[in-house]
Amino acid sequence: MSDDDYSPPPSAPKAEAKPKCKISASRKLSLKILLLARATEELEAETAAREEEKVRYLGDKLPPLQLTGLKMDELHLLCKEMHSQIDSVDEERYDFEAKVIKNYRDINELNLKVQDLGGKFKKPALRKVRVSADEMMRALFGSRTKESMDLRSNLKSVKKEDIKQEKELNMEVGDWRKNVEAMSDMKGRKKMFDA
Template identity: 75%
Template sequence: MPDDGPKVAKPKSKISASRRLSLKILLLTRATEQLEAEKAAREEEKVRHLGESVPPLQLTGLQLEELQTFCKEIHSKIDKVDEERYDFEAKVIKNNKDIHELNRKIADMGGKFKKPALRKVRVSADEMLKALFGSKSKGNMDLRANLKSVKKEDTKQEKELTVEVGDWRKNVEAMSGMEGRKKMFDA
């Protein structure tokens, strides 16, 4: 294989392979420690939030009426939480649609989307009018009716013209001058 040009040498890194490997290991251990710390913080936040919003139940020693009012309060809280959950789901769905639409616009702007080639389709004038105007088109459009009709000249006249040509001298004398030219154009 012939050389396409001068080869560009990769610059050697100033860090040795063993040092690079040890740095990677340190970075990975640090990242895993941070992930574990984040998980622990989330769990603590979850426990704290549940402790604030849902106090522990104390049902011992309550009368029937007190239990009924307590159940009604719990049902109203459940309804409120369900409404909030539904609102959040609607927001998430809307945001996902917006993200999808923006990604599509970015792809269109980048020119990565190719428009498909259009197929050639034969369509009559009537079908085209129906497609353009729907059922509102008035009657059918006969394009051939608008063309002029052309009558063919009789073949007898052509034969007579060929018979007249017989003697060329007579023809030349008859056609000489302006009158002869006028006869040519009139015929």
């Protein structure tokens, strides 16, 4: 083998490069501008058509009122009719809203079922989290718990000196005659005030 016959070893297959677009950048820009202009025109036409449909529908459902030349009794009747119409329309609106909410709920449930059947949903890996008793109580009860759950700090600390003093007091109380004799002179009273 000579140096001229050398060819590099085959490397891993690379992702296919996108073929270069044969449309120039200025042409792309002009096409985008034309598409956006067309889309805005269609949106404006659609909104105008909706407004016209709305006006036509309202014209069919609500004929213009003629209040001139009506007496009070006729006006009262007209008001009662309008109130009954408003009530019926509100009932229909409520029914439609309930149907829409129910349909959204059904769609959401079906989407969840599709995801479950597709098997693409992966359960996230759960981590072990150390939570102190205070944090757990805050999570369970919110800000209602103001007491600290640190049980060791809440315990009463007992010192050995306190135990010795209590034993001495118990010993002193045992024989009352000795206490009376010890406290009878001025030194005893001084001890009482010092204590």
